[in-house]
Amino acid sequence: MSDSMSSKEEAIAKYKKLKGKRAGLIFVIAAGLAAMTIIAFAVGGSSVGLGDIFCSIGDFFTGNETVSDTQRYISLDIRLPRVLTCIAAGSSLALAGLLMQGIFQNPLVSPYTLGISSAASFGASLAIIFLSGVSSVVMGSYMTPLLAFGFSVLAMLLVFVVAKVGGYSTKTLVLTGVAIGYLFSSLVSLMKYVANVDSLPDLVYWTMGSVAHTTWVQFYIILGVLAACIVISMILSWDLNIMTLGKDEATALGVNFKRIQTITFIMTTILTAVTVSFTGVIGFVGLVAPHVTRMLVGNDYRFCVPASTLTGGLLLLAADTISRTVIAPSELPVGIITSLVGVPFYLYLVLRRNKRI
Amino acid sequence: MRLSVSDICFSYGKKGREILHKVTCDFPENKVTAILGPNGCGKTTMAKCINKINIPSSGDIHFGDRSIKDLERGEIAKIVGYVPQFSSAGMAGTVMEFVMLGRRQFLGWGIKDEDIQAVADVLERLNITELSDKNYSELSGGQKQKVLVARALMQDSEIYLFDEPTSNLDIKNELEIMKLARGIVDEHQKSVIMVVHDLNMALHYADYAVIMKAGNVVEHGDIKSVLTEKTIDEVYGVKTKIEDCGFVNPFV
Numbered sequence: 001m002s003d004s005m006s007s008k009e010e011a012i013a014k015y016k017k018l019k020g021k022r023a024g025l026i027f028v029i030a031a032g033l034a035a036m037t038i039i040a041f042a043v044g045g046s047s048v049g050l051g052d053i054f055c056s057i058g059d060f061f062t063g064n065e066t067v068s069d070t071q072r073y074i075s076l077d078i079r080l081p082r083v084l085t086c087i088a089a090g091s092s093l094a095l096a097g098l099l100m101q102g103i104f105q106n107p108l109v110s111p112y113t114l115g116i117s118s119a120a121s122f123g124a125s126l127a128i129i130f131l132s133g134v135s136s137v138v139m140g141s142y143m144t145p146l147l148a149f150g151f152s153v154l155a156m157l158l159v160f161v162v163a164k165v166g167g168y169s170t171k172t173l174v175l176t177g178v179a180i181g182y183l184f185s186s187l188v189s190l191m192k193y194v195a196n197v198d199s200l201p202d203l204v205y206w207t208m209g210s211v212a213h214t215t216w217v218q219f220y221i222i223l224g225v226l227a228a229c230i231v232i233s234m235i236l237s238w239d240l241n242i243m244t245l246g247k248d249e250a251t252a253l254g255v256n257f258k259r260i261q262t263i264t265f266i267m268t269t270i271l272t273a274v275t276v277s278f279t280g281v282i283g284f285v286g287l288v289a290p291h292v293t294r295m296l297v298g299n300d301y302r303f304c305v306p307a308s309t310l311t312g313g314l315l316l317l318a319a320d321t322i323s324r325t326v327i328a329p330s331e332l333p334v335g336i337i338t339s340l341v342g343v344p345f346y347l348y349l350v351l352r353r354n355k356r357i
Numbered sequence: 358m359r360l361s362v363s364d365i366c367f368s369y370g371k372k373g374r375e376i377l378h379k380v381t382c383d384f385p386e387n388k389v390t391a392i393l394g395p396n397g398c399g400k401t402t403m404a405k406c407i408n409k410i411n412i413p414s415s416g417d418i419h420f421g422d423r424s425i426k427d428l429e430r431g432e433i434a435k436i437v438g439y440v441p442q443f444s445s446a447g448m449a450g451t452v453m454e455f456v457m458l459g460r461r462q463f464l465g466w467g468i469k470d471e472d473i474q475a476v477a478d479v480l481e482r483l484n485i486t487e488l489s490d491k492n493y494s495e496l497s498g499g500q501k502q503k504v505l506v507a508r509a510l511m512q513d514s515e516i517y518l519f520d521e522p523t524s525n526l527d528i529k530n531e532l533e534i535m536k537l538a539r540g541i542v543d544e545h546q547k548s549v550i551m552v553v554h555d556l557n558m559a560l561h562y563a564d565y566a567v568i569m570k571a572g573n574v575v576e577h578g579d580i581k582s583v584l585t586e587k588t589i590d591e592v593y594g595v596k597t598k599i600e601d602c603g604f605v606n607p608f609v
Binding site for chain 2: 299
């Protein structure tokens, strides 16, 4: 009996220790993100350094003029929104990926699996090719993200409706999403074919993904959506844990599978659509960040959600910092860096697919 | 809690073949009830109707006086604990975490000490405490099945539904799972409903039987009364002989 008791207490102690370790790891990731943010503030193509950034922020609140107008402009209107948008965008893609992998019970699913990136690219290509003249008059620089967002949502509605007709199973959703993705992909190719020499480079650049031209407004929109989705995901974290068991078991354990699947589907659509609309198609963050997170803190969504959002922000910020410093004063689209790192990691995951994480 | 099934019909999809046709039967409380019948006769489909994984197109199911139609999924999870044939495992994590999921209807957002204690108690009761920090997906078939039973026990239900729990197990593990099911009734005064194929196991461990064929209930009642050579011939199309070999129960 005493052996049994000690063994039981040992099991309880191990579980509590595991929880503590996970909370500690989230703290470490958060600290890593904070450090990366400071590095990202400090480096760049211009001579503006970390001190100038802090002085500019100080000037903004105090009304003093300790740095030049140019330094303040670069600090407050270029680097600061870029760094913060980068974190928010990376976090959004990571959260979307985490949620998608859970409801599809497949760790190789990404926010783009259902074709949202192709649909957004098609929307953006319409704006870039046909509305480039109109956009500056009517909606300023927002025509491209508006159409990209519109077509992303349209594509997901199409996926949802077709999947519902087909019985609304996870398998139907994925197959429908892949088919819709191919449809928009071919439309993007068509757009590239008809594009003239002025608009083609813009379109190609957009599909590579970049956070080079982000603004405060874009940051606030992405942040607002992200914050709402984090709160909802945290509230639903137990149901999301159970959803990974599939429809039958989730239902038997008291979860309304269809309701949670629909809420999750809406969240991933809005998170991805908003982010992609402003940044273009940034690959692999939504796949890699949730994976790294699961390896570190396990699969409990109460830990995964904060850890994954922090990791996504950290990865994209690191990639963006590399992209704008490696060939400074020019820069590479961040999507290239994330894919260069992401592809080998993705292959590694595929190869160890048979051993569940 | 008494469970009665009245005239339920079920088919997969609106135009699909009807799997269950006006099925009516009772499941007595504090008994082990075996659902028997050949492959494809609708046993698992009926079991999944009992915990609303499948929703019948007509008919009704009552838990005591309450219709399943009036119960939310969370309420049903508190009445019916479910042990599937196997788990998709999902992104399950450790055994402790996996079993904790069974307690969903009692958990707040955070895990309290009493929740951890409850899981540890069940693991100890099933003699699988040493598996608590192992990853569920790395366990053997027999260990996984015991963990699934532990997860169902966390639901703290009145009725436990086992869907072919021993079909992938060797004889030792098969006996252990059947004893666990028997213990739920004998030691904890709950009800067990079990979809099984092994007629000898059913005769040995069950009190009551619901025998199905082609989407209908052919017989239901005390197992030793209804599981006869004639019924086996009628349902399975196999000639058998039931003999008393000197054990407590007869053998087919």
